[in-house]
Amino acid sequence: MTEALAAPRSHFGRPENTRRTLVLFLGPCVLYLLIFAIYPLVHSLRLSFTDLTAAAGTGRFVGLENYRFLFSDPQFWNAAMNSAIMVGLGVTIQVVAGVALAMFFNLNLRGAWIVRGILILPMLMTPIVVGVMWRALLNPDWGLVDWAITSIGLSPPDWLGSVRMAIVTLVLVDSWQWTPFVFMIVFARLQALPQDVFEAAEVDGAGPWTTFRRITLPMLMPAIVFAAVFRAVDAFRAFDLIYGLSYGGPARGTTTLAFFAFQNGFQFQNYGYAAAVAYAMLIVLAVGTTVLFRFLSLRRGLT
């Protein structure tokens, strides 16, 4: 009985050895997280409650003042709207185009592997390079795209010169770069789907559209949702592409929340306010991803 009540022996020997092992294996990870994740998060949270600017070396505690100002700041809401467009429109285009490409390449046409390889090249480029490259391509005076459009007798849109068009251009460039990512995820899932379901559907007389809508799409849904969530988070945080492509302009037509936080922090040195913007983004992201992943789990359950 005494022996039964004694502490169970672990794989690593005595209990004190277990603790040592835990410290040994988990310690570095915990330390890493404390230094590089928890401390910056806590520090920036503290900053968001101060009025720290470059001029005032030590920030005064202002409570929720930055957050109050933020929610009444039209520039913040303009940036939030641009971020919403970038996420909503961008991810929709990327998912639709990515799924379409995956379906197309699933036909296993001859030589498709070469095209597939080329297709994923954009996502291998860094977004800042993509931004600068497209800014040059879309230059109205000497850009290749406008030249090509003009040479076939059409009039090119004012890609980055019009407030309304610029955000669309940003979404299109983002989609150019990241549709291949959605394609890869969906295509991998598509390749792994069990073929007997499709054979049964064929025997039952289901046409291509019905098969896609009733069988393929539901079975692809976990991959699609995963890719969409991943892309939504990435698009929401996008900064470098905007920095290279439009620098938030014209006017504030492409200023997203990430760019707005950058401007306040690194151009205007309003560190407290920039931290509040960053925390507002963090909260939106945390809530958004939790909701979307709940949806992903639900779909897994259904499929």
Next chain:
Amino acid sequence: MRLDATRRDLLRGLTALGVGAGFGAGLGAGFGAGPAFAQDFDWKKYAGTKIGILMTGDENDHRALADLLPEFFEQTGIEMEITSPALGALIEKTLQNLQAEQSSYELINYLGFLTTQQVGAGYFEQLNKWIEDPAHTPAEWDFADFLPPAMANVGTFDMASGTVGEGSDVFGIPGLHSGSVIYFYRKDLFEAKGLKPATTWDEFRAAAEALHSDEVAGCSFIGANDFSLAAVDWFTRFITTGGKLMDGSPKTKDFMPRITSAEAVGALQMMIDLLPYAPENVTRYGFAENVDGFSTGKIAQMVFWSTIAGPIFNEENSLVADKTGTGKVPAAPGQVARAIQGGWGVGIPANADPAKKDAAWLALLWVTSKRYNDYAMETYQIDASRISTYENPDLVAKLPYLPDSLSASMTAEAIATSHVPEFFQLNDIMNVEFNAALLGTQDAAAACAKVQSQWEDVLRKGGHLA
């Protein structure tokens, strides 16, 4: 000692006369001629010391300095390491260093627009004790040779009133470059139409209209959401039509913008009215687009930073090198032709290693010397901070625009918003709203009203406006 007293007295006397740190060139010549001890100056006294300079990497200054580092080392025996990030990172890094217990850099380069923020906060060492000591400063360095407006913009600061350009206390030396705005025009096109270079804004517009064609835009300007939209194009038109940017002072918390004034709206309207004669995509034109456009012969005239004269007069890069003329910026009748004061200052952080401060001063002398200024101007066409560089006959023969650059630099006006740390934020607001006006989404009056309202909010938040 007598010499020291004379220098300080001169500074004070000139300040009392209302010229800030302005020591005229004529006065300076005598001042700089100096006693004979300069020839015996020991440049090697801090040999073996290693110092670091934090400076801008956005322009060519760091390249010019890097070119001269071997020469600097040979003459002083001091090893200098250059760190030159882009502006945003530079400001961040500068503030980190200035606020640290000890700065990692013995010399820091700061933008003139940030003098109040960085010098005014007490982060930089007062330099008078070195300037006035012949044991530390050879006469041939010639303190009086610096452009007075540049010195007023980055050098002198009155800590008691928190005002840049006042008093005789020097906290920074103009460098590694200075500069202002001049007028560029195509001589051949003007001559072909029998026109004279514009001296008024009405003449500027008339020339734009007369010269505009499918091949060449009658004029151009910064129309994009860019720093220089407000700072160069709008501000030049504004002050040369009698505009006054601010009333009151940040110190007395009555620093009130005047962006809804007739001159402010008029300056923006003047740009809107020029749109038909500007390049089709001028609302996307920033610095590079205008330089490219002018160099490739697609623009007939514009006012711009004088620093672009180098590439425009360089036959290797420009199609219009021999067809370009320069002059003062246009102004309304009765107004003085002038524009914004640009440029940088160099100082010694107050928290730099005390053991290296004397060596840092020696290095500061070197990087702001005539030698550096002449080299940077000749090799990279970097606008100098010294009068003598603009007047150097060899350089003038090679770079014919230098007299106009000097004239612009001598009359340049520091923008009043640089007196508050929120300068960049205020500038950004103006650029955004004016860009929107040029795009046609609002008129000039509405844009100016929005700027006024947003500026007031920012100034109130910053405690500069009650």
